[in-house]
Amino acid sequence: MKPYFIALQAIVTREALRFIQQRGRFIAALVRPLVWLFVFAAGFRAALGLSITPPYQTYIQYETYIVPGLCGMIMLFNGMQSSLSLVYDREMGSMRLLLTAPLPRWWLLFCRLLGSTIISIAQVYTFLLIADLYGLRWPTLGYLTVLPALILTGLMLGALGLALSSFIKQLENFAGVMNFVIFPMFFLSSALYPLWKMAESSELLHDICAVNPFTHGVELIRFALHQQINLQSTLWVLLATLCFGALAIWGYDPARGMKRPRG
Amino acid sequence: MSLSVKGLSYAYGAKKALDDVSFDVASGTFCALLGPNGAGKTTLFSILTRLFIAQSGTIEIAGQDLSNKPLSALKQIGVVFQQPTLDLDLTVYRNLKYFAALQGLSGTYAENKIMESLEKMSMMERAGETVRKLNGGHRRRAEIARSLIHDPKVLLFDEPTVGLDAASRSAITKHAHALAEEGYTVLWATHLTDEMSPKDQLVILHQGAILANDKAKNITGDSSLTQTFLELTGAEA
Incomplete structure (x- = not known):
């Protein structure tokens, strides 16, 4: 097993180094949810009245409601960003280097996935720290109990990115991912509004939100921040992770080949 | 044999990229895989490095079958990709x-x-x-x-001199030949005829099929390699 862990450590370290070098990416990853929190949420506080809904036991401010959704947003963008860098890596050739290592392909893909998840989690904790300074606090233990939820949601969204990257043949097609994956997943979820609120306007949209794995990722984080487990969401996220993971492994199966080479 | 390729075929949909390709390279040999752009060299390298799996045929790397023991076979290769x-x-x-x-x-x-x-x-x-x-x-x-x-026992170099100036190209080609003399098996893909010596093994690939496989001097005879290459590939074009 030793070679497996040596490779895991190297791949995760490389992902971390790469992220540290790209300071712009780190700032953008933080600015996006902070704008939502300080601008969007402040504006909508008056418009959206939230009644008591689990896990909350009292009336809450809108800012408090959307923080778990914004944690999910960080992870969603990071998962897609990682997918973009995989497509870039493949075009630039370094993906070839990774995939020709004498280790099973599923393990190599898992190492990449874990690397990007760890980076997502670091971003989420930085965001939670800023939210804390702004006065949005959770029970201290909640910051610890949210960790498994972040790992699971990060793996799910990373696996989705990995699966997508195996089907996106060119970097230019990535804009399509933004339009057809990130935005629908984010807006058709419980990140910005509770599902019962959605049901008031459209039953169909409510049903779509209810099956969206991102909704369950957000709910998992929301409950975990309050030291609770949302069992339904946990199972849903686990199932989605397995499906996206299997799709990624199939997408990178050498029998399917990669992009048609020249030469 | 350090590298053995037998009956390898690969197609992208209806288009055949490799058609029944077979050749062997012994240990300590510098083997140039010469072919024009689009001959199938990079597809062959992708299969040798298991980025693709061949639709038919077998590959043995230092005695390890690439389909049956992929990880042991991959351990035996060192690769320099074109990119x-x-x-x-x-x-x-x-x-x-x-x-x-x-x-x-x-x-x-x-x-x-x-x-x-x-x-x-x-x-x-x-x-x-x-x-x-x-x-x-x-x-x-x-x-x-x-x-x-x-x-590794086998070194796979896919057009490693692309984009380099003449001096760097010559230096790298010399280094690769020195590695073969040390005992490595070197498979060197190129479309440039001046990167090999007459005593090197030469495999000419064109439109996915092998046109010639012998020592370079036996293939060219009295003509220059460029002339022979153009005649062989031109006749088939």
């Missing part, structure tokens, strides 16, 4: 260390192997430089050094 695969913002040493880890090597053993490989390619003094600062020739040499770290 550069170094991380530009990392130093040469860090790039090599990353690769060593992918091969399961770590600690002092990996460090020694990295230094040994850099020494072999006369790149020791560049170990601490970031790749971005290196010229094209040195980057390629760093990649060749990287391909040697895990003591």
Whole structure:
């Protein structure tokens, strides 16, 4: 097993180094949810009245409601960003280097996935720290109990990115991912509004939100921040992770080949 | 045989990229795989490195069957891809260390192997430089050094001199020949006829099929290699 862990450590370290070098990416990853929190949420506080809904036991401010959704947003963008860098890596050739290592392909893909998840989690904790300074606090233990939820949601969204990257043949097609994956997943979820609120306007949209794995990722984080487990969401996220993971492994199966080479 | 390819075929949909390709390369041989652009060289390399799986045929690398024992076979190959695969913002040493880890090597053993490989390619003094600062020739040499770290038996070089000036091209070709003399099996894909010597093995690939496979001097006879190559590929075009 030793070679497996040596490779895991190297791949995760490389992902971390790469992220540290790209300071712009780190700032953008933080600015996006902070704008939502300080601008969007402040504006909508008056418009959206939230009644008591689990896990909350009292009336809450809108800012408090959307923080778990914004944690999910960080992870969603990071998962897609990682997918973009995989497509870039493949075009630039370094993906070839990774995939020709004498280790099973599923393990190599898992190492990449874990690397990007760890980076997502670091971003989420930085965001939670800023939210804390702004006065949005959770029970201290909640910051610890949210960790498994972040790992699971990060793996799910990373696996989705990995699966997508195996089907996106060119970097230019990535804009399509933004339009057809990130935005629908984010807006058709419980990140910005509770599902019962959605049901008031459209039953169909409510049903779509209810099956969206991102909704369950957000709910998992929301409950975990309050030291609770949302069992339904946990199972849903686990199932989605397995499906996206299997799709990624199939997408990178050498029998399917990669992009048609020249030469 | 150190590298043995038998009856290899691969198609992208209806278009055949490789058609019943077979050849062997013995240990310590520099084998040039010569073919014009689009001949199927990169597809062949992708199959040899298991990025693709051949639709038919077998490959043995240092006695290990690539389909039955893929991981043992992959351990025996060192690759330099046509596209550069170094991380530009990392130093040469860090790039090599990353690769060593992918091969399961770590600690002092990996460090020694990295230094040994850099020494072999006369790149020791560049170990601490970031790749971005290196010229094209040195980057390629760093990649060749990287391909040697895990003591492979077979070296696969896919047009490694593309985009280099004449002096760097000549230096790298000399280094590759020296590696073959040391006992490595070198498969060198190229479309340039001046990168091989008459005693090298020459496999000419055209439109996915092998047109010739022998010592270069036996294929060319009294003509120049360029002339022979143009005649062979032109006749089939």
